[in-house]
Amino acid sequence: MTAADVPATDAAANRRRARLIDRAPFLVACVMLVVLLAVYAALREGVFTLDELNVDTAAALTLILAATGQTIVLLRGGIDLSIGGMISLGTVLAATRFGDTLAGSAIWTVLILLIGFGVGAINGLLISVLRLQPFLVTLATWSILSGAALLILPIDGGSLPGAWMSAGNATLLGLSTSVWLLVILFVFWLWFRETRLGLTIRATGSNEKSAFLSGVSLTRINVATYGLSGLFAALAALYLTTQTGTGSPTIGKDYILPSVAAAVIGGISLFGGRGGLAGTIVGAFILTIIGNLVFVLSVSSYWQPVVSGVILLVAVLASSLAERSARRSLT
Amino acid sequence: MDLLQASAVSKRYGGIAALSGAEFHAAAGEVHALLGENGAGKSTFIQILAGAVRPDEGMINFDGAPFRAANPSAAQAAGISAVFQELSLIPDLTVEQNIWFRHEWRSPLRMIRRKALREKTLELFARYAFPAIAPDQEVRRLTLADRQVVEIAKALARDPKVLILDEATSSLAPRETEWLLGLATRFAGEGRLVIYISHRLQEVRQVAKRVTVFRNGQTVAAHDTASVSDDEIITEMLGRRMERLYPERRDTATAKLALKVRGLSAGSRLRDVDFDLREGEVLGVGGLQGHGQRELFQALFGIGKSRGSIELWGREMTARGPRQALTGRDGIALVPEDRRGQGLLLSKSVRENLTLAVIPRFSSGGILSARREKALVAEMMTFLRIKAKTPDQVAGTLSGGNQQKVVFGKMLLTEARVLLLFDPTRGVDVGTKGEIFTLMRDLAAKGYAILFYSSDQPELVHVADRVAVMQNGRMAAILEGAGISEDGILRAAMIEKH
Ligand SMILES: Nc1ncnc2c1ncn2[C@@H]1O[C@H](COP(=O)(O)OP(=O)(O)OP(=O)(O)O)[C@@H](O)[C@H]1O
Numbered sequence: 001m002t003a004a005d006v007p008a009t010d011a012a013a014n015r016r017r018a019r020l021i022d023r024a025p026f027l028v029a030c031v032m033l034v035v036l037l038a039v040y041a042a043l044r045e046g047v048f049t050l051d052e053l054n055v056d057t058a059a060a061l062t063l064i065l066a067a068t069g070q071t072i073v074l075l076r077g078g079i080d081l082s083i084g085g086m087i088s089l090g091t092v093l094a095a096t097r098f099g100d101t102l103a104g105s106a107i108w109t110v111l112i113l114l115i116g117f118g119v120g121a122i123n124g125l126l127i128s129v130l131r132l133q134p135f136l137v138t139l140a141t142w143s144i145l146s147g148a149a150l151l152i153l154p155i156d157g158g159s160l161p162g163a164w165m166s167a168g169n170a171t172l173l174g175l176s177t178s179v180w181l182l183v184i185l186f187v188f189w190l191w192f193r194e195t196r197l198g199l200t201i202r203a204t205g206s207n208e209k210s211a212f213l214s215g216v217s218l219t220r221i222n223v224a225t226y227g228l229s230g231l232f233a234a235l236a237a238l239y240l241t242t243q244t245g246t247g248s249p250t251i252g253k254d255y256i257l258p259s260v261a262a263a264v265i266g267g268i269s270l271f272g273g274r275g276g277l278a279g280t281i282v283g284a285f286i287l288t289i290i291g292n293l294v295f296v297l298s299v300s301s302y303w304q305p306v307v308s309g310v311i312l313l314v315a316v317l318a319s320s321l322a323e324r325s326a327r328r329s330l331t
Numbered sequence: 332m333d334l335l336q337a338s339a340v341s342k343r344y345g346g347i348a349a350l351s352g353a354e355f356h357a358a359a360g361e362v363h364a365l366l367g368e369n370g371a372g373k374s375t376f377i378q379i380l381a382g383a384v385r386p387d388e389g390m391i392n393f394d395g396a397p398f399r400a401a402n403p404s405a406a407q408a409a410g411i412s413a414v415f416q417e418l419s420l421i422p423d424l425t426v427e428q429n430i431w432f433r434h435e436w437r438s439p440l441r442m443i444r445r446k447a448l449r450e451k452t453l454e455l456f457a458r459y460a461f462p463a464i465a466p467d468q469e470v471r472r473l474t475l476a477d478r479q480v481v482e483i484a485k486a487l488a489r490d491p492k493v494l495i496l497d498e499a500t501s502s503l504a505p506r507e508t509e510w511l512l513g514l515a516t517r518f519a520g521e522g523r524l525v526i527y528i529s530h531r532l533q534e535v536r537q538v539a540k541r542v543t544v545f546r547n548g549q550t551v552a553a554h555d556t557a558s559v560s561d562d563e564i565i566t567e568m569l570g571r572r573m574e575r576l577y578p579e580r581r582d583t584a585t586a587k588l589a590l591k592v593r594g595l596s597a598g599s600r601l602r603d604v605d606f607d608l609r610e611g612e613v614l615g616v617g618g619l620q621g622h623g624q625r626e627l628f629q630a631l632f633g634i635g636k637s638r639g640s641i642e643l644w645g646r647e648m649t650a651r652g653p654r655q656a657l658t659g660r661d662g663i664a665l666v667p668e669d670r671r672g673q674g675l676l677l678s679k680s681v682r683e684n685l686t687l688a689v690i691p692r693f694s695s696g697g698i699l700s701a702r703r704e705k706a707l708v709a710e711m712m713t714f715l716r717i718k719a720k721t722p723d724q725v726a727g728t729l730s731g732g733n734q735q736k737v738v739f740g741k742m743l744l745t746e747a748r749v750l751l752l753f754d755p756t757r758g759v760d761v762g763t764k765g766e767i768f769t770l771m772r773d774l775a776a777k778g779y780a781i782l783f784y785s786s787d788q789p790e791l792v793h794v795a796d797r798v799a800v801m802q803n804g805r806m807a808a809i810l811e812g813a814g815i816s817e818d819g820i821l822r823a824a825m826i827e828k829h
């Protein structure tokens with residue numbers, strides 16, 4: 001049927017409704033964040049201050065960076081478990097190789113980023129050339145990278161240059177480095193999603209066969225997708241060292257599932273093609289605030305995963321309801 | 332000089348020969364029809380031309396030089412654009428993003444220029460007088476017909492020398508079909524080539540100057556369209572003579588009501604519909620496309636929310652939903668519009684697809700009887716002439732028409748006696764079409780009740796006992812006897828009623 005066959009106003013109203021349904025998971029996430037913040041504010045003073053923003057963003061940023069890579073992969077319709085290994089390896093390399101000189105830090109920063117991209121690119125190659133499941137390939141590389149991290153530094157340790165630490169915890173105009181980095185990240189995203197690469201990644205996740213028939217090289221897209229994910233994992237590792245001041249060969253695993261959870265809570269579809277970074281950021285903040293709440297309530301920290309799980313269920317429910325009503329409005 | 336020459340093109344899929352030595356010659360400036368029964372190798376051939384499939388053997392000359400496209404974009408760059416039978420749009424992108432996908436205009440910062448997309452889209456739509464479609468709509472929200480139109484826009488956007496249309500009219504309404512035929516003629520008139528695949532000879536006669544006929548992966552004939560009769564073409568396609576397409580009309584309707592529908596409404600697209608469907612009757616549903624026919628079928632089958640009363644064999648239906656299909660002889664079975672999306676599990680075998688909805692029939696005391704299943708599947712495959720190497724061939728690898736036959740067979744196996752057939756012959760070759768119509772009449776004679784929608788108007792005229800014409804979600808008229816004609820349907824569909 002063509003649009004001409006139905007009254008124009010009807011069609012426009014339908015389209016508006018459909019858009020709203022599409023955004024429902026994201027909106028639900030925003031509502032959940034607001035509710036959590038309200039609860040948090042009721043329990044503690046000074047929640048709505050710049051200080052709190054700085055602190056919470058610093059706490060959330062590693063996860064946000066890791067989840068940005070995960071978001072790109074999820075939009076492509078894949079999953080990347082190897083970011084856990086890459087984050088561990090990144091912190092270990094930084095803590096053992098930076099030394100005291102600025103030059104050393106700079107060179108190794110670049111090297112770590114290159115390793116992140118390279119490892120991701122290899123993931124992408126293995127997935128497309130050998131036609132293996134992303135889950136299995138990245139499970140394997142996660143294991144390899146974790147092993148490598150443990151070989152370099154068997155226990156937490158090493159150290160970071162003082163200048164590196166203070167750069168990561170500086171403030172400018174009242175906002176901490178972490179907030180500025182978040183702003184830069186978001187600007188990057190606003191740009192990236194409008195580029196041909198950004199669109200193609202999303203398109204390929206939406207329907208791989210169609211994308212291929214439209215001339216997309218699946219190998220190249222996978223290399224770019226997983227490469228970016230590895231790059232963001234490396235960034236997450238580098239940022240993390242400014243917060244912990246050490247290298248840790250096992251810390252990365254704490255970010256694997258949360259990075260997926262943050263994205264899903266924010267409305268990214270596990271089937272690819274739908275969602276954006278704003279949702280992921282909201283999701284990551286939700287998980288962070290849950291941590292804060294558990295802390296101020298001084299209950300067992302094991303409550304944190306329980307509450308996170310419940311929130312995840314609510315989010316998944318919201319998106320599946322939206323999906324269903326979208327399908328109904330289609331018929 | 333021929334613009335395109337292909338000789339001895341072969342392609343095998345495992346043990347299946349899709350093409351074995353096909354020949355094809357076409358000149359610039361013509362609309363060239365490619366005909367053949369389901370599974371003859373038409374789609375495989377054009378997929379090779381368009382770079383989506385690599386041939387095993389064969390030579391292709393294009394524009395005077397040997398041609399081999401490694402992938403679809405290489406073929407497009409060389410000037411060959413195809414609208415594939417199974418659509419290749421990206422559901423989560425908008426219409427305009429799809430049309431210019433991978434060819435977007437970009438700003439100095441490498442960002443896609445949305446305004447340019449919009450302008451160029453409207454320009455393209457205007458240039459070829461496209462039916463109205465909102466450029467910012469996401470494709471997954473479009474109807475099949477609209478998706479088809481967008482796909483055509485996408486092919487034209489590359490400004491090709493050769494435009495390939497693989498059953499592009501099969502999901503279009505008459506009005507859009509006319510538009511596309513006009514477009515093809517005009518396109519060829521500009522000195523370019525259109526390769527036109529369709530199972531509707533009427534259309535082929537209307538646009539194509541030449542026809543090439545494939546059978547079993549080989550070229551059996553090539554003619555000027557004007558120099559052959561339909562009968563000759565059909566005989567070439569099928570390798571045998573076909574007696575007649577439409578079966579004799581017999582009045583088999585009884586007084587017993589299979590369906591009594593009163594005040595059926597759903598959303599804004601289906602409003603207050605009343606009608607009766609009698610045992611032994613084929614009731615056609617006509618009207619311009621998009622006037623509530625789809626919604627009617629879905630509401631009857633229990634998809635989505637609806638209001639009103641539906642009596643099935645005299646009993647008010649309460650629990651609605653696709654499970655009706657499982658309740659055997661008293662149930663309702665549906666052949667849905669979108670076979671790949673709704674009708675088939677593409678990655679499952681033909682056998683599994685056929686028996687999916689009727690597993691209880693093969694299990695006695697919870698144990699599946701493999702033998703009974705096998706026998707029924709074999710019977711259904713011979714009956715519908717489903718061209719698959721074995722019942723275990725994956726459904727997604729069947730030719731388009733054969734996929735449609737599997738959907739039809741799946742519905743027949745449910746044994747439900749109220750059948751909702753939404754465009755059941757879409758993409759089916761003439762031979763099988765004739766068999767399906769005969770089957771419909773035979774089923775009606777056995778006491779089945781059939782509601783039948785077709786995007787091909789003559790089918791309604793020749794097969795249905797009565798035709799209900801829909802307009803703006805309402806039943807505008809029900810035509811009977813001598814009142815049934817293409818003209819009559821069109822008139823009833825167009826008369827303004829408020
Ligand atoms: N990927 C595949 N794997 C196995 N067999 C295939 C594959 N693609 C096509 N075939 C087989 O090749 C044969 C030719 O198919 P093709 O799609 O070219 O037919 P067609 O002439 O387009 O038929 P239709 O009119 O039904 O669309 C069919 O028997 C089909 O089952």
Ligand SMILES: [Mg+2]
Nearest residue numbers: 374416730731
């Ligand atoms: Mg075909």
